[in-house]
Amino acid sequence: MSTRIIDQAANVFADPSAYADEAKLHAALAHLRANAPVSWVDVPGYRPFWAITKHADVMEIERANTLFTNSPRPVLATMEGDDQQAAIGVKTLIHMDDPEHRAVRAIGADWFRPKAMRALKIRIDELARRYVDQMVAAGPECDFVQEVAVNYPLYVIMSMLGMPESDFPLMLKYTQELFGSDDAEMQRSASLEESMAVLLEMFAYFNDMTASRRATPTEDLASAIANATIDGEPLSDIDTVSYYLIIATAGHDTTSAVISGGLHALIENPDQRERLRANMDLMSLATEEMIRWVTPVKEFMRTARADTTIRGVPIAEGESVLLSYASSNRDEDVFGDPFRFDVGRSPNKHNAFGYGVHFCLGAALARMEVNSFFSELVPRLESIELTGDPEHIATIFVGGLKHLPIRYSLTG
Structure with missing residues (x-):
């Protein structure tokens, strides 16, 4: 066997606090991008894996969906977590x-196609206005x-599912506990059994809905x-x-992360905030930049179905690779000045929604929600500042800010 490339910096992927x-x-x-872009x-x-940190390599693996498969290890989890979820x-x-993925994906695909999104836009614009109006009423400070941020996209996706509004807080609680299982504040408890209990309770709820x-x-x-059939x-x-x-879960937690992280970026970059306010035609580009900046889905994993190589590094059949979107979307080879938040960035070839056959089913909906919210907020925003330190959730999969304390002034 060839010598594996090992860089201790790659241990960050198994560290939720990072x-x-x-x-x-x-x-x-x-x-890692500079010194060990394919690191063991x-x-x-955790079961061992290769960490992939360059944009080009992530895209190469995404395209090769028969060579690199989602099964049996689609996300990074502890060995115990992997085993319990499998059970x-x-x-x-x-x-x-x-072909199973294609057939099952088709069940919900029509609900997220452009025609369906156009029909939803009036409702999403109304909800954006409602939540900005609520900020006015609740101001001048809030978390x-x-x-x-957690409530607006939650309302959209729960309404699409047809869930009663009285159940929205319960679903928010479940989602935060599920994705926050590594965060001391958000988790139900530190035990894996309690994390699995959240999943089982969600299953019971959805079994009743079925x-x-x-x-x-x-x-x-x-x-x-x-009522779908295959x-x-x-x-x-x-x-x-x-x-x-x-x-x-994916239908609201990721979008709320982009909205909160996007606002944080506008607060930290007042020149970009004023640039956008002065030219709201930039909103579509600003939406993409917020998505790149936050990258709420930090990683997915793939497993090699045959011996292959990535960047000249041998990957053996059965070995797993972690696709780091958080790294890919700050790759200096793809994004000019990648650590600058730029509401007019173009081109913006981020892969926060993945790529290829597993491209995010709800990408158009997420883009619309982010666009609608900031199209309502930014023109009405007279002033905004932090009143405390923003806090990020500890995670190794999906996440963003969990607290963003702000003071603001909005027109009515």
């Missing part, structure tokens, strides 16, 4: 490969993450999922619940 310290994280990622990581508690049988779109929508179908996404057969209970799970 993602709560952006300076520490990006220093490690910049070092073998740390206690429960979680099987969302991110766990699947073609923007907890009072605004039974209800099969008995009495309605015109919502939940009914489309509950080759004439309905989805299994676990596959149905897993579908709800990925829509309900």
Whole structure:
């Protein structure tokens, strides 16, 4: 066997606290891009993997979806976590490969196509206005993450699913506990058993929803999922619940991270805030820059189905690679001055939504929500400043800010 490239900086990927310290994280990622862009990581508690930190290599692996598969290890987790999730049988779109992935993805695809998004835009614009109006009423101070950013996209995706508004707080709690399982403030407890309990409670909730929508179908996404068939057969209970799970969680947590991180970037870069306010035609470009800047999904993993090489480094059949989007989206070879927040950045070839067959199903919805919110907020924003230190969630998968204390003045 050839000598493996090992750089201790790559241990950052198995350290949830690193993602709560952006300076520490990006220093490690910049070092890896320059010195060990394909680095072997073998740390206690995790099955070993290769860390991939360059944009070009991430894209190469994303394109080769038959050589590098999502199954059996789509995200980084501890060995114990991997084993428990496998025992429960979680099987969302991110766990699947073609042809199964293509067939299951198609069930919800129509709900996220451009035609459906155009129909939703009026409603999303109304919700953006509602939440900015609420900021006016609640001002002049708030924790923007907890009072605004988590609620607006949650309302959108839960409404699409057809869930009663009274259940929105419960779903928010579940999602924060699930994605915040490595964060002392957000987790239900430090035990893996409690983290799995969150998943099982979500499964129970969605099993009840499946039974209800099969008995009495309605015109919502939940009914489309509950009553879907593939080759004439309905989805299994676990596959149905897993579908709800990925829509309900990924459908709002990632977008809320972009909205809160995007506002933080505008606060920290007042010149860019004024540039955008003076030319709102930049909003589409600014949306993409916020998504690149935050990159809420930090990584996905793939497993090699045959011996291959990446950047000349041998990758053996059965070995896993971690695709670091957080690193890829600050790659100096792709983005000019990547650590500068630029609302007019063009081109902006970020891969925060992934690439290829696993490109994010809800990307158009996320873009629309971010665009609508800031299109409403920025023209009305007279002043804004931090009133305390922003805090990031500790995570190794999905996350962003958990607190953003601000003082602001908005026109009515």
